Amino acid sequence: MPDPNVRLPAKIEIQKSVYKIRFLKIPPHEIFEKGSVFRLFQGRNAGVYFVSSTTLGMLEERGLKFEIVKEIPPDKTGVSIQFPLETILHDLPGEDVREEIVAFAIAQRERGEPSIPVYCGRTQDEIPGSFVLDRPGGFRKYRWRWDRHHKIHHTAAFRDHFPKLTRKMLDPDTRFVVSLGSGGLRMFAHPTMFRLIEAMGARDAIEEIWGCSGGAIAGLAYALGADHQILEREGYDLYHRKYDLHLSPTLPELIKNVIMDRLLPGTTMNLRGFVDIQTSMQESLARVAQHSKPSFPFFAIAYNLDTKHNEVLTPGDVDTSAYKGLIKHCSPINSVLASAAIPVLFVPCVIKRGKTPFTYIDGSLSEEVPLPSVHQKWLIDRKEGLTRKKKLFILAVNLFPYLSTWKLFNHFLAKYVPFLELAGFLSRLADLARRARIDEQIRAIHHDPNAYVAEVSLPRLSMINFLDPRIIPVVIEKAHGTFLNQLLEIEQRLP
Numbered sequence: 282m283p284d285p286n287v288r289l290p291a292k293i294e295i296q297k298s299v300y301k302i303r304f305l306k307i308p309p310h311e312i313f314e315k316g317s318v319f320r321l322f323q324g325r326n327a328g329v330y331f332v333s334s335t336t337l338g339m340l341e342e343r344g345l346k347f348e349i350v351k352e353i354p355p356d357k358t359g360v361s362i363q364f365p366l367e368t369i370l371h372d373l374p375g376e377d378v379r380e381e382i383v384a385f386a387i388a389q390r391e392r393g394e395p396s397i398p399v400y401c402g403r404t405q406d407e408i409p410g411s412f413v414l415d416r417p418g419g420f421r422k423y424r425w426r427w428d429r430h431h432k433i434h435h436t437a438a439f440r441d442h443f444p445k446l447t448r449k450m451l452d453p454d455t456r457f458v459v460s461l462g463s464g465g466l467r468m469f470a471h472p473t474m475f476r477l478i479e480a481m482g483a484r485d486a487i488e489e490i491w492g493c494s495g496g497a498i499a500g501l502a503y504a505l506g507a508d509h510q511i512l513e514r515e516g517y518d519l520y521h522r523k524y525d526l527h528l529s530p531t532l533p534e535l536i537k538n539v540i541m542d543r544l545l546p547g548t549t550m551n552l553r554g555f556v557d558i559q560t561s562m563q564e565s566l567a568r569v570a571q572h573s574k575p576s577f578p579f580f581a582i583a584y585n586l587d588t589k590h591n592e593v594l595t596p597g598d599v600d601t602s603a604y605k606g607l608i609k610h611c612s613p614i615n616s617v618l619a620s621a622a623i624p625v626l627f628v629p630c631v632i633k634r635g636k637t638p639f640t641y642i643d644g645s646l647s648e649e650v651p652l653p654s655v656h657q658k659w660l661i662d663r664k665e666g667l668t669r670k671k672k673l674f675i676l677a678v679n680l681f682p683y684l685s686t687w688k689l690f691n692h693f694l695a696k697y698v699p700f701l702e703l704a705g706f707l708s709r710l711a712d713l714a715r716r717a718r719i720d721e722q723i724r725a726i727h728h729d730p731n732a733y734v735a736e737v738s739l740p741r742l743s744m745i746n747f748l749d750p751r752i753i754p755v756v757i758e759k760a761h762g763t764f765l766n767q768l769l770e771i772e773q774r775l776p
Contacts, residue, residue, distance in 0.1 A: 293362035293398075294355070296376060297334040299384045301351040304328050308345050318418040320381050322388035331388040333380035335417050353387065360386045363399040363428050366769075369439055369480050370473060370761045371402030374423050377416035382425060385414065395427035404758050440481040445775040446768065449674045449733070450483040456659055456670040458489045461496030462650035463643065464680030465623075465748045468495030469516035470739050470760035472509035474678050477768060479509065488670075489578045491651035493644045495680065497581035497620035501596075501613055504579040513757060520753040580608070580658075582644030582651050583619035586629065591647050593654050594619055603665045607657065609634075620644050649715065650679045652722045656732055673732040678764075679719060680739045737767045 301324060312319045319339060321330040329350065332340070340347060360383045374382070382398050390396035401411050401424035411424040440447050450457045459478070461471050478484055492500030502512055581594045592606075596613040611619070611632055619630040619641035630641045648654060655675055662668040723734045740759055742752065 293360060293379050293383065295358070295380050295383055296355060297380060298355060299353045299358060299380070299387055300332050300334070300337050300349050301353070301387075302330055302332055302337070302340075302347045303350050304330075305346040305348060308347075312343075312345075320384070320414075320417050322385045323392070324388055325391045325393075331384045331391075333377075333384045333417075335377055335380065336384075339417060358383050358387060359390075361397065363397060365399065365401070366439070366442060367761070367765050368400055368402055370476055370765065371400075371404070374400065374403075375416070378414070378419070378421075378423055381414055381416060389427065395429050397428040399426045399428045400424075401426055402761065404761065405754065406758055406762060440483075443481055443768065443772050446735070446772045447481050447483055449775070450478075450481065450486050450676075452672065452674075454670060455672040455674050456488045456668060457483070457486050458491060458655050458659075458673065458675045459487055459500070460651045460655055460675050460677040461490070461492040461500045462677065462679045462681065463494030463496055463621075463645040464682040464739070465495050466516075466519075466750060466753055467680040467682055467739055467742075467756050468499045469513065469753050470680055470756050470764075471496065471499035471503075471678055472512040472516075473757070473760035473764050474676070474737065475503055475512075476509040477764060478676075487577055489580060489655070491580045491582070491655055492617075492620065493582040493649050493651055494621045494623065496650075496678070497617045497644075501579055501581070501617050504577040505613070506576050516753045516757060519750045522750070579613075579616070580651070580654075581616040581620040582648050582654060583616075583622075583630070583641040584644050584646045586640040586642060588639070591644055591654065592641075593658070594641075603667065604658065604661055607654065607661075647718075648722070649681075650677050650719055650722075650736075652677060652719075652726060652734060656726050656729070659732070671731060673729075675726070675732070675734045677723075677734055677736045678738075679736055681716065681719075681741075735768075735771045737764050737771075739763070 311317060313321065320336045321332060323329075324331055337349075362379075362382070386396045386398050401408050403421060403423050405422055406424075408424055408426070411426045413422055414425055415421045415423050449455060459474070461468070461474075464470075475484075478487070490500045490504050492498070499512060502515075503509075578597045578599070579595060580597075582591055583594050584590070585592050593604075593608045594611045594616040595608055596611065596616055599608060599610070601608045601610060615630060615632050619632060620643065621627065622629045622642045624642050624646070627643075631638050632641060633639075644651075652675065656673065659668070659670075659673045663671075723736060726732050726734050739756070740763055742755060742759070
């Protein structure tokens with residue numbers, strides 16, 4: 282059960298003393314060089330440094346000559362650490378790292394400089410005014426800065442910063458729906474939103490999870506019992522190539538298939554797709570799923586090529602007769618395979634109903650962030666007496682992968698392949714049309730006084746293939762750095 286009163290730490294705690302030392306002989310220069318495993322923090326006087334117990338032991342092992350001027354016990358350091366709101370999304374530094382920042386802060390204080398450390402998170406982002414500090418010999422990007430204005434307060438529960446937003450989520454008269462947009466491997470931004478929802482104590486208030494394409498994959502994994510940490514770990518495992526996942530065709534593959542399609546018109550090449558993700562998708566879901574049955578009602582958007590319209594696919598126990606063909610039953614794996622079958626790139630998903638096969642591709646062709654279907658289902662549920670909820674609140678995560686930034690379209694060989702040059706131009710037009718379509722869908726829902734959409738979006742990532750695993754750490758960090766601020770802005774706009 283998520284803690285509805287998640288709080289950031291009020292102070293830093295260490296278990297070992299910090300030491301003030303004076304070198305008796307001039308130490309080797311290399312222990313002060315950048316990249317050195319030693320952590321020595323200059324005091325007020327030359328030759329005097331503050332060190333953690335770890336560094337003290339390393340100096341002794343090295344045989345360096347020094348004396349301990351003062352031992353500062355853990356409860357006498359007088360150092361407190363500031364945790365801004367966004368730290369809720371980051372791993373907190375371990376004991377060995379905390380010892381180093383305390384030693385550094387004491388050295389700062391003795392020199393009369395700012396000495397209240399602010400933890401900025403573990404991130405590759407170059408945060409202005411920050412510095413990196415890890416344990417001795419460590420190279421993790423724990424970022425810190427010094428508080429000069431004493432403006433950070435961290436004693437309130439996390440949800441207390443979002444009174445209007447949590448009121449909407451927890452309102453017993455409101456259906457709270459999380460809608461996850463498409464975006465290839467940008468889907469690893471979605472766990473950040475789940476983490477924020479959990480920190481607000483609103484996880485159990487989620488009534489339905491909807492997803493399209495990559496959003497369907499993340500949504501089903503969460504509905505099956507995976508938490509935000511499991512989903513992010515899966516992303517980092519893919520990034521580190523722990524699993525063999527082939528998602529996008531290489532340039533030679535693409536050229537070969539386009540030529541084959543030209544030479545052999547009438548074949549199924551143009552519909553068949555280039556990459557079959559079924560096996561890797563099944564393996565991935567098996568790794569992250571903790572339960573065989575969804576914990577939350579789950580719905581995925583997919584486009585039925587045979588009927589020529591979008592459908593809502595669900596593995597849940599839903600009586601579909603009231604929805605007049607809008608909602609169809611299928612297995613959990615087929616719901617995401619159908620929703621994630623990007624045209625041309627991925628093999629379409631074929632689902633049999635009785636003896637009739639139906640072919641599905643990516644539902645983002647018309648609804649890349651599930652919105653109209655969510656609203657339509659809620660209206661039907663109200664009309665048919667299937668819900669008593671009089672209001673609808675959709676928290677939508679729009680990943681919006683800009684097609685025009687796909688590196689394939691910017692490859693130096695693209696100018697020699699007319700097809701790719703034209704595709705690059707069309708992708709820019711498609712980006713404009715897609716953004717306009719999402720805006721119109723949100724406006725249409727807002728015409729209903731009982732329905733509201735709060736949209737959070739991932740920033741544009743230029744010149745990056747949204748199916749390249751190398752983007753995963755970037756996506757996770759961008760989500761960490763922007764989703765919280767966007768929720769704060771939504772909180773300010775709510776009546």
